[in-house]
Amino acid sequence: MGQTVLVDQAFVQPQEHRPKTVVSDADGIPLIDLSPLSSDSDVTSAPETLLAQVEAACRDWGFFQVINHGVSPELLRKAEAAQREFFALPDEEKRKVRQDEQNALGYYEAEHTKNVRDWKEVFDIIAHEQEEIDVVGLVLRNKWPLVPLGFRETFEEYAKSVEKLAFRLLELIALSLNLPSKKLNIFFEKANSLLRLNYYRPCPNPDLVLGVGCHRDPGALTVLYQDNTGGLDVKRQFDGEWIRVKPIADAFIINVGDTFQVWSNDKYTSAEHRVSVNSEKDRISIPFFLQPASCTNVRPLEELTDEKNPAKYNEYSYGEFIRARKDGNLKKLEVQNIQIDHFKRAQ
Ligand SMILES: O=C(O)CCC(=O)C(=O)O
Numbered sequence: 001m002g003q004t005v006l007v008d009q010a011f012v013q014p015q016e017h018r019p020k021t022v023v024s025d026a027d028g029i030p031l032i033d034l035s036p037l038s039s040d041s042d043v044t045s046a047p048e049t050l051l052a053q054v055e056a057a058c059r060d061w062g063f064f065q066v067i068n069h070g071v072s073p074e075l076l077r078k079a080e081a082a083q084r085e086f087f088a089l090p091d092e093e094k095r096k097v098r099q100d101e102q103n104a105l106g107y108y109e110a111e112h113t114k115n116v117r118d119w120k121e122v123f124d125i126i127a128h129e130q131e132e133i134d135v136v137g138l139v140l141r142n143k144w145p146l147v148p149l150g151f152r153e154t155f156e157e158y159a160k161s162v163e164k165l166a167f168r169l170l171e172l173i174a175l176s177l178n179l180p181s182k183k184l185n186i187f188f189e190k191a192n193s194l195l196r197l198n199y200y201r202p203c204p205n206p207d208l209v210l211g212v213g214c215h216r217d218p219g220a221l222t223v224l225y226q227d228n229t230g231g232l233d234v235k236r237q238f239d240g241e242w243i244r245v246k247p248i249a250d251a252f253i254i255n256v257g258d259t260f261q262v263w264s265n266d267k268y269t270s271a272e273h274r275v276s277v278n279s280e281k282d283r284i285s286i287p288f289f290l291q292p293a294s295c296t297n298v299r300p301l302e303e304l305t306d307e308k309n310p311a312k313y314n315e316y317s318y319g320e321f322i323r324a325r326k327d328g329n330l331k332k333l334e335v336q337n338i339q340i341d342h343f344k345r346a347q
Pocket residue numbers: 196198212217224226231232273274275284285286287
């Protein structure tokens with residue numbers, strides 16, 4: 001028997017993408033304790049065992065969770081409260097800081113992933129504002145709401161703290177690839193890093209829609225906080241099963257993005273993931289996307305390629321890649337939006 005469809009058709013996923021089977025968390029993604037790192041920002045003293053854990057997680061899953069990461073639980077509470085307060089505002093209030101064609105920062109409620117509308121609302125914040133228009137025409141000036149009070153200060157503090165963690169992870173991952181720890185930092189001098197606040201309200205047809213459709217993150221890595229509702233599903237590499245990422249209080253979920261997959265010439269995986277929603281509870285998450293400067297040309301690193309392992313990708317401009325992706329996310333297009341497979345060389 002068919003079920004009653006209560007949501008707008010724009011949200012309904014094609015049959016093959018509907019969130020039917022999700023395996024429990026029993027054999028979930030790796031959990032890595034960062035307490036062996038010293039509290040200063042130098043990661044070169046990281047023990048071999050930690051690097052081996054990072055290497056295995058990036059290679060086999062492209063996802064892991066971290067605890068003892070240095071971001072204070074008080075700050076997480078403060079951010080979560082401010083986020084809930086903002087999304088509880090009336091629509092007309094939220095729309096005062098709505099994204100538009102010129103400026104893709106602030107509030108948005110109609111994002112599409114692969115041409116199906118996501119069951120979510122977002123608020124985007126750039127970590128480092130830039131005076132001029134970006135080389136690919138992006139305006140990088142934040143839009144701040146007047147309410148809730150202190151919203152801006154909270155998320156500026158949050159972005160700073162999480163960015164510090166993102167750089168430590170970037171350096172750890174570089175070490176795990178036998179590169180000097182700061183080898184990749186140069187690509188982030190004018191970084192495009194973005195903080196996104198996601199809000200998923202309860203949905204009357206959770207088996208027909210997705211909070212975020214199946215996708216891979218384009219940047220270098222993502223540092224994501226989620227509340228205790230659960231709903232993030234990761235596609236397991238070895239069998240393609242969808243695995244629910246178990247909420248762990250105050251932990252961050254880390255995933256390798258497309259940029260690392262290309263830099264590492266496919267040694268590391270940018271895993272597909274999606275967000276399932278439910279009919280009872282709302283959910284918030286806060287991804288911080290560590291993204292290279294728009295002017296970065298992304299290609300497999302020389303140190304990680306040789307005659308036996310030649311470059312598997314052609315070079316592409318990071319800025320143009322995300323510009324094209326953003327255009328496809330703002331509205332429904334008739335064509336598939338751009339993926340790194342477009343740059344894959346025939347082997
Ligand atoms: O909400 C989540 O857990 C993940 C969201 C996500 O994948 C994204 O915003 O790129």
